[in-house]
Amino acid sequence: MRRIGLLAAVVAACLSVPALAEEPDRTVSGEIVGADNQSYKAIPFDVPEGVERITVRLTYDRQNKTVIDLGVFDPQRFRGWSGGTRDRFTLSESDASPGYLPGALPAGRWHVQFGVPNARPDSRSAYRLDIFFDRGEARNATAAIADPPVKAAPGWYRGDLHMHDAHSDGGCASQSGKRVPCPLYRTVEAAAGRGLDFIAVTDHNTVSHFGGLRELQPAFDRMLLIPGTEITTFHGHANIFGPARWVDFRVGTPGVPTIGAVEAAVQKAGAILSINHPSHPSGEICMGCGWTWPDTDWSKVSAIEVVNGFNAEGPLSGLGYWYARLNEGKRLAGIGGSDNHDATAGPDKAPIGRPTTVVHARELSQAGIVDGIRAGNVFIDVEGTRDRLLEVTASSDKATAAMGESLRAAGVVRVQARVQGVTAGTLRLIVRGEERERRELGSGEAEFALPRGTACGWISVNVGSSEGRLLLIGNPVYVTCK
Numbered sequence: 501m502r503r504i505g506l507l508a509a510v511v512a513a514c515l516s517v518p519a520l521a522e523e524p525d526r527t528v529s530g531e532i533v534g535a536d537n538q539s540y541k542a543i544p545f546d547v548p549e550g551v552e553r554i555t556v557r558l559t560y561d562r563q564n565k566t567v568i569d570l571g572v573f574d575p576q577r578f579r580g581w582s583g584g585t586r587d588r589f590t591l592s593e594s595d596a597s598p599g600y601l602p603g604a605l606p607a608g609r610w611h612v613q614f615g616v617p618n619a620r621p622d623s624r625s626a627y628r629l630d631i632f633f634d635r636g637e638a639r640n641a642t643a644a645i646a647d648p649p650v651k652a653a654p655g656w657y658r659g660d661l662h663m664h665d666a667h668s669d670g671g672c673a674s675q676s677g678k679r680v681p682c683p684l685y686r687t688v689e690a691a692a693g694r695g696l697d698f699i700a701v702t703d704h705n706t707v708s709h710f711g712g713l714r715e716l717q718p719a720f721d722r723m724l725l726i727p728g729t730e731i732t733t734f735h736g737h738a739n740i741f742g743p744a745r746w747v748d749f750r751v752g753t754p755g756v757p758t759i760g761a762v763e764a765a766v767q768k769a770g771a772i773l774s775i776n777h778p779s780h781p782s783g784e785i786c787m788g789c790g791w792t793w794p795d796t797d798w799s800k801v802s803a804i805e806v807v808n809g810f811n812a813e814g815p816l817s818g819l820g821y822w823y824a825r826l827n828e829g830k831r832l833a834g835i836g837g838s839d840n841h842d843a844t845a846g847p848d849k850a851p852i853g854r855p856t857t858v859v860h861a862r863e864l865s866q867a868g869i870v871d872g873i874r875a876g877n878v879f880i881d882v883e884g885t886r887d888r889l890l891e892v893t894a895s896s897d898k899a900t901a902a903m904g905e906s907l908r909a910a911g912v913v914r915v916q917a918r919v920q921g922v923t924a925g926t927l928r929l930i931v932r933g934e935e936r937e938r939r940e941l942g943s944g945e946a947e948f949a950l951p952r953g954t955a956c957g958w959i960s961v962n963v964g965s966s967e968g969r970l971l972l973i974g975n976p977v978y979v980t981c982k
């Protein structure tokens with residue numbers, strides 16, 4: 501016992517150990533000595549039932565040129581190898597670090613496999629393995645695709661929340677000009693070219709692209725890659741952002757009796773659900789595209805895709821559908837997504853980033869963006885520019901609320917709007933879905949005053965162009981009058 505304690509102290513003293521997001525489920529400490537040179541060492545650890553992800557982190561004393569190669573075996577077979585390249589790896593049913601094999605994680609005795617290509621004859625190097633298990637709703641930040649956050653600061657972050665690639669029905673031109681399933685990297689590259697801060701890749705009903713995102717993330721270190729899935733049912737499509745596992749979409753089969761069961765599973769997987777293109781007609785051209793589930797549990801829906809591609813206005817806009825749900829008292833963030841199916845397509849198809857959803861988040865990480873959408877301080881940049889900004893607050897007496905927040909009306913409600921990146925146009929004050937007042941944009945800052953009784957329910961601000969096109973769509977401030 502004392503020996504292990506001493507070793508841990510040596511490791512802590514010699515190495516800069518990154519702060520742990522959570523306590524590891526297993527810690528194994530030991531020493532590599534000169535006699536271990538050019539040998540393999542198997543370090544056993546036991547995996548209990550029900551583990552959905554295993555993440556392993558190795559720290560060791562490298563001062564005397566000791567090198568530890570890293571790999572892992574499950575109770576039956578080889579599961580991956582990263583040599584001296586990595587000091588951590590993760591694997592789950594859906595995805596794994598490059599070099600590792602995703603798949604079932606059987607309970608029993610696993611082995612971290614060390615190879616020691618170099619240990620000097622009289623050297624002693626302490627090592628420590630921290631092993632993390634994700635189970636049920638317990639997830640480790642150490643397993644995030646972007647770890648640590650891409651940016652640690654709070655701010656407005658611009659992204660696209662809906663796109664497809666070869667892992668579902670995304671297609672693009674091959675070398676010889678044939679239309680082929682479009683590789684994921686082209687989607688990610690195109691998004692980076694648009695200067696986005698984040699994207700969610702949302703292939704239909706699958707999680708097979710999560711491993712690819714894990715491979716691409718380090719190379720795209722200015723853009724957060726969020727794993728997503730577009731749940732495609734016979735009565736509507738919905739995106740889920742950041743699920744820990746595959747979610748069964750087969751409503752009407754024994755494991756998934758209702759759409760409510762899908763919604764509950766999304767919540768259990770730590771993801772949020774956003775209803776896609778809700779006003780699209782359903783039929784033979786687009787099967788199950790409009791949202792027509794009668795028994796939707798709205799308490800488990802976080803957002804509505806108000807703008808899908810070019811459809812900010814007109815019959816395919818989700819704006820009317822969203823406003824009707826808000827008028828029913830539901831609290832739902834309005835977001836947008838390009839629904840891009842060809843990252844290399846010309847301007848006749850919505851490119852990645854059109855529209856852009858701009859989210860105020862505490863940091864640029866998966867949890868930061870998902871929590872930011874949930875909180876609702878969000879606006880849609882319909883044309884997907886890089887610089888348009890819409891900030892809205894409402895105040896009454898001494899209280900102030902941002903988009904997505906609640907305000908108690910205690911007298912006049914004042915609505916402040918600040919716009920950047922639009923030189924000419926109009927500010928439109930929306931009260932319970934109806935335009936109440938329209939003003940020239942002017943300097944980009946405006947204040948509207950609403951007598952107490954008139955603001956109850958929710959208010960929002962949109963921005964239109966001089967020609968009348970919608971440019972920016974704000975989220976509601978919820979106003980209570982009781």
Ligand SMILES: [Zn+2]
Pocket residue numbers: 730737776777789
């Ligand atoms: Zn869809």
Ligand SMILES: [Zn+2]
Pocket residue numbers: 662663664730839
């Ligand atoms: Zn889609």
